[in-house]
Amino acid sequence: MSSSPVWNFFKVSDKDVKLAICNVCLVEIPRGGSHIRHFNTTNMIRHLRTRHTTEYAEYERLSKPTPTPPSLNQPTVSETFKRREPYSRDSKRWKDVTLKVMEFVCQQPLSVVENKGFRRLVTCLDPKYDPPGRKYLTDVCLPALYQTVNTHIDKLLKDSVHMSFTSDIWSADACPMSLLSLTGHFIDSDFQRHNIVLHCQDFTGTHTAEALVNAFNGMFQTWGIQREKIHAILTDNAKNMQKAMRDAGFPGLSCMAHTLQLAVHEGILSQRSISDITASGRCIVGHFKHSPLAYTRLENVQKTLGQPIKKLHQDVSTRWNKQKLALAAYAAEHELPCTFTIHQWKLIENMISILAPFEELTQQISSSTASAADVIPCVRALTRLLEKTVESDHGVKTSKAVLLEAVKKRFADIDTQKLYAIATMLDPRYKDRYFPEALKPTVHDMFRDVLAAHGCTQLPSTSSVEVPGSSRSTDKSPPACSLQAMFDELVEEDAGQTDEEVMIVSQVNQYLAEPVMPCSGQPLAYWQANKGRFPTLAQAARAYLCSPCTSVDSERLFSTAANVIDDKRNRLTSKNAEMLIVIKRNLPLMIDT
Numbered sequence: 001m002s003s004s005p006v007w008n009f010f011k012v013s014d015k016d017v018k019l020a021i022c023n024v025c026l027v028e029i030p031r032g033g034s035h036i037r038h039f040n041t042t043n044m045i046r047h048l049r050t051r052h053t054t055e056y057a058e059y060e061r062l063s064k065p066t067p068t069p070p071s072l073n074q075p076t077v078s079e080t081f082k083r084r085e086p087y088s089r090d091s092k093r094w095k096d097v098t099l100k101v102m103e104f105v106c107q108q109p110l111s112v113v114e115n116k117g118f119r120r121l122v123t124c125l126d127p128k129y130d131p132p133g134r135k136y137l138t139d140v141c142l143p144a145l146y147q148t149v150n151t152h153i154d155k156l157l158k159d160s161v162h163m164s165f166t167s168d169i170w171s172a173d174a175c176p177m178s179l180l181s182l183t184g185h186f187i188d189s190d191f192q193r194h195n196i197v198l199h200c201q202d203f204t205g206t207h208t209a210e211a212l213v214n215a216f217n218g219m220f221q222t223w224g225i226q227r228e229k230i231h232a233i234l235t236d237n238a239k240n241m242q243k244a245m246r247d248a249g250f251p252g253l254s255c256m257a258h259t260l261q262l263a264v265h266e267g268i269l270s271q272r273s274i275s276d277i278t279a280s281g282r283c284i285v286g287h288f289k290h291s292p293l294a295y296t297r298l299e300n301v302q303k304t305l306g307q308p309i310k311k312l313h314q315d316v317s318t319r320w321n322k323q324k325l326a327l328a329a330y331a332a333e334h335e336l337p338c339t340f341t342i343h344q345w346k347l348i349e350n351m352i353s354i355l356a357p358f359e360e361l362t363q364q365i366s367s368s369t370a371s372a373a374d375v376i377p378c379v380r381a382l383t384r385l386l387e388k389t390v391e392s393d394h395g396v397k398t399s400k401a402v403l404l405e406a407v408k409k410r411f412a413d414i415d416t417q418k419l420y421a422i423a424t425m426l427d428p429r430y431k432d433r434y435f436p437e438a439l440k441p442t443v444h445d446m447f448r449d450v451l452a453a454h455g456c457t458q459l460p461s462t463s464s465v466e467v468p469g470s471s472r473s474t475d476k477s478p479p480a481c482s483l484q485a486m487f488d489e490l491v492e493e494d495a496g497q498t499d500e501e502v503m504i505v506s507q508v509n510q511y512l513a514e515p516v517m518p519c520s521g522q523p524l525a526y527w528q529a530n531k532g533r534f535p536t537l538a539q540a541a542r543a544y545l546c547s548p549c550t551s552v553d554s555e556r557l558f559s560t561a562a563n564v565i566d567d568k569r570n571r572l573t574s575k576n577a578e579m580l581i582v583i584k585r586n587l588p589l590m591i592d593t
Contacts, residue, residue: 005062006041009048009055020044024052086130097129102141106583110134110142138576146579149586153196156589157223160186160194161539162231164372164547166255167216167241168554169207177574178203179581180212181554182219187542191528195368197557197585198223202574212244232372232419232547234554237262253419255551256375257362259410264358267403274351274399277344283337284327285312294334301329346395353392354400357385365549372547373427373523375420377434379411415439422450423544426537428517428526444508451504454540507534560584 010029013019017036019028022044029047032040048056087094101122105112111134112118122131132141157163163186171178180203184196199219205211220230232251235241236258245252268274288294288311299309305325324345331339340348361378364370386404393400414420415435424430425447435443511534517526523545531538560581572580 004041005059006044006048008062009052009059010044022047022052024055027051085128087128094129097126098132098141099145101131102137102145103583103587105137106145106580106587110137113137142576142579142583145583149583149590152590153198153586154223156188156194156196157184157186157225159188160184160229162186162543162546163225163229164232164234165198165230166234166548166551166554168236168551168558169203170558175572177577178207179558179574179577180215181557182216183553183557185546185548185553187524187546189542191524191531191538191542193369193524193546194589195553196589197582200557200578200581202578207240209240209243209247212240213248216244216248216250231543234548234551236551251419253372253547253549255549256365256378257550257552260358260362260407263403263406263410264355266406267354267399268351270402271396271399273344273347274396277340277347277351280338280340280344284339287337288312297334298326298330302326305329343395350392350394350396351399353390354386354396354403357382366552368553369522370549371423371427371523371545372420372549373423373430373545375411375549376414376424377430379407379414380434383407416442418446418450419544419547422447422540423547426541426544427523429519429521429523431512431516433516448504448508451508451536451540454536454543504536507537510534511537557581557585 009023010020011023013021013028018031018034018039020031020043021028027047029043032038032043045056045059048059087097089095101113113131114134119131122129163184165185166181166183168181169178170181179200181197182199184194184198186194188194199222201215201219203211203215216233220227227249230250232253233245234253234255235245236255242252242254244250268278288298295311298312302309307326327336327340330336361382365374365378383404386400386407416439421435421443424434425432425443432440432443517523523541527534527538527541527545
């Protein structure tokens, strides 16, 4: 209060600290708030300006800062040169800037630090910073940052009860290197989903199932992940991967997106007219890809028709339908290796209608929030849609029938697979609504068995809760032939369930009796809000909803790998490549926190 010159003309009211009294006219002025943190001097200054001009002029004079006299001491020559000396490599400033440079270089070739343009940029930003060379970054900074990221990941993993994983194999084009990925997925105690890259390691030699088993065991051992903590491992449908899961005894799941793609492939090849259209489309695309002049002419046609400039891609049917007029106009003036008839264009349109749900479904299950709970409902919805007869089926009924049969065959047993069935039951958007009526009793029994296993250590204790009139004397028991003994015997025979089992049944019945959430709802937000009401179900949800339904995370990881290992960085060792990929994908976890 005394720091402002305005208080030379005011004082605080003795009756109310929210008011200030003018020393000149004794008027009470509000101090600008109801709490001391909100008090200000604006009203008092305004009062002086409008009512007391002489005092206001005095206030302005007092408010002007006292000018600081200029220093008469000039720095010495040695002090001037010292100020321009580069930072020592042991200084905090140099280490901090180098860390940021390393974070930037993880997205670029390591040799960028030796680029003249980069060094000129750094010198302009801070002339005293001398950036290290590529070798220092590779040998010192990269391992240090990698270790920092791994330490952060290790802390995150401590909050995981069960984990699911995705894995895939990728071969680089720029150099002879194969990488085996492992991404981890878990739900923490606050029901937040975590997707983490654990490994992207060199995988040399023959990719046999035995080699895969040894690699997986080694990766899990590195992170101290026990077998009982592994909930599921998502892979593609490759035979070596499937055999590795069986041989190692890992709970494996197939990538749903890959399985759908196999079904689509069967449907397209089943009808000769559709496969012929596909072959013709590839010839047309090949014509434009090998002729820049042809592409230029096509772009001119698109501009003339007022269409956006789009390039044709093989096997992307939506692009073909949109470019129907452009291709027809182009063929009228220029030669094409083949063209589509009116009938074939109609077949293309009908085939697009059939495949549209597959595209929509693939995008849905490829999202970062999709889980194994989505598989059964998605398959049920897809098969029901394929079973309906619509007008657009004309000419493509064979393909549609084969698609339906392929989907049913490839997902024949998902209703009875525990990982899928329990995950679906634990998703408040689905529960048991997507199971056939005849199968529901079996699924319910499976559900209760799984919850009993999870509830052994998670259920609140009931032994300490005493119900009035239920206590029994432990030192006295009724005679064996007494009427009371018969009452007790009948009760024990009829009970058949422990207190924990009774609580589980109660939770299950209440959970299933409530309406399902909308499909746009957030399952994890539901369990965070209801973990107090359904403690056993919530713990099981952390395990079963952490599993994705596709191995897309590993495929996205290899998109990152393709950017790390390219023609400009084709001499990277596999270890350095893994460190760069892991840092690039996991660093946002640290930056966001």
